[in-house]
Amino acid sequence: MRLENAFEVPVSVKEAWDILLDVPRIAPCLPGTVLDGQDGDAYAGRVKIKIGSITASYTGTATVTVTDEAAHTARITASGKEQRGAGRASAEVEMRLVPLDDGTRVEVATELSITGKAAQFGRGILADVSSRLIDQFAANLAKEITAPANEPTEAPPAEPEPKSAAAPAASTAPAEPEPFDVLGAVMAGRARTYVQAAAALLFALVIGLLLGRATRGK
Numbered sequence: 001m002r003l004e005n006a007f008e009v010p011v012s013v014k015e016a017w018d019i020l021l022d023v024p025r026i027a028p029c030l031p032g033t034v035l036d037g038q039d040g041d042a043y044a045g046r047v048k049i050k051i052g053s054i055t056a057s058y059t060g061t062a063t064v065t066v067t068d069e070a071a072h073t074a075r076i077t078a079s080g081k082e083q084r085g086a087g088r089a090s091a092e093v094e095m096r097l098v099p100l101d102d103g104t105r106v107e108v109a110t111e112l113s114i115t116g117k118a119a120q121f122g123r124g125i126l127a128d129v130s131s132r133l134i135d136q137f138a139a140n141l142a143k144e145i146t147a148p149a150n151e152p153t154e155a156p157p158a159e160p161e162p163k164s165a166a167a168p169a170a171s172t173a174p175a176e177p178e179p180f181d182v183l184g185a186v187m188a189g190r191a192r193t194y195v196q197a198a199a200a201l202l203f204a205l206v207i208g209l210l211l212g213r214a215t216r217g218k
Contacts, residue, residue: 007138
């Protein structure tokens with residue numbers, strides 16, 4: 001299944017390319033995402049999505065197969081599986097940056113393959129989910145880019161006061177992604193499968209957009 005999305009950022013192509021390669025900077029802009037580590041050119045991560053009271057999570061890896069800085073294009077292969085289920089997702093993601101008079105257009109083409117219950121959903125639902133994700137990412141990224149230089153956008157949290165002597169240490173627990181809430185509610189009979197489909201798509205797009213751009217010089 002092929003899905004096509006695009007968004008714009010208010011900077012030149014060169015600056016947009018450098019920003020999109022700056023993983024620590026853009027990671028907070030992508031909803032439902034946590035980076036877990038790197039092994040050579042492969043990057044591991046998790047994505048989480050929520051619809052109403054139902055959530056679904058995918059873990060997976062992505063590897064850059066082609067990066068052409070002169071043409072401002074990149075290709076990424078991503079694959080992953082549902083954390084609590086048999087669903088799997090894989091994607092071939094191609095991105096291209098196009099100069100505009102007042103910024104840059106980022107075009108994302110995704111060849112998506114989903115197995116499990118989520119596979120019953122057609123292109124219409126998945127296209128809607130991908131559009132919502134891209135819109136939110138673009139808005140967050142534009143805000144990050146245009147933030148004043150002297151105004152930090154990701155200030156470290158203040159040291160929390162100890163709750164009690166018996167409170168367990170939180171530093172040893174892995175970070176948990178804040179779920180990407182696509183819709184406030186859906187029809188109850190289809191909610192669980194819908195969220196599995198959305199999570200699979202979110203995995204493909206997020207891993208491709210974020211983790212895939214973490215490697216230079218291919």
